[in-house]
Amino acid sequence: MAARLAQLQSKACQAKQFVAKNGGAYYKKLMEENKQYIQDPPTVEKCNELSKQLFYTRLASIPGRTETLRKELDYVKHIWKNRSDIHVPELGIVTLFGLECFCWFCAGEIVGRGFTFTGYYV
Template sequence: MASKFPPKLVQASNILFKNGSTYYKQMVKQNKHHVQEPPTIEKCQTLAKQLFYTLCYEAFGKEVGHFKNAIKSKEELNVENAGVECFAWFCGGEITGRGFTFTGYYV
């Protein structure tokens, strides 16, 4: 009976079926230093906060870069764009001042 799947797909799935378990075990062994022991709720919350602040820091850096580019190209800067920038910085400052809690209506 002919397979309805392309031959390369069948070949790849056969290789994965034969070697997938070995590859997975090897990958887990190589990356064991990334696993946090013991897996507690406090450790999970700490990692979640670290991830959140890391992402906020990266987003802040991108926003500052965008602001620098906007200042360099002053001919593209109009009142509407400047107003949106000011409002975004105001909202960010308010959220930061409240300890990154979201309250009120900023939509």
């Protein structure tokens, strides 16, 4: 156990040295590549304006999203009506999708409880 701890500390030290050495260059490169997205000067008023633009743009996209949801639900209803025509590969895909949704739900519950499996802090 102590050997693993020493190994972990060594790896962490190496990572820290790498970030200290290359972090500034990476930051400059990242900012240079994405300078078209940077608002100059970065004032509070401009940040508030951009925040409102994002919020109302998201609100404006709701009708399109609801239309897409309606189409998806109509497709599911159509498949449910014709469920006798479903083949094994399609059934497998639906089963895997349901299982994935359930697993994401379980993972979200665990994360929401602070990574505890019982729900209590011990």
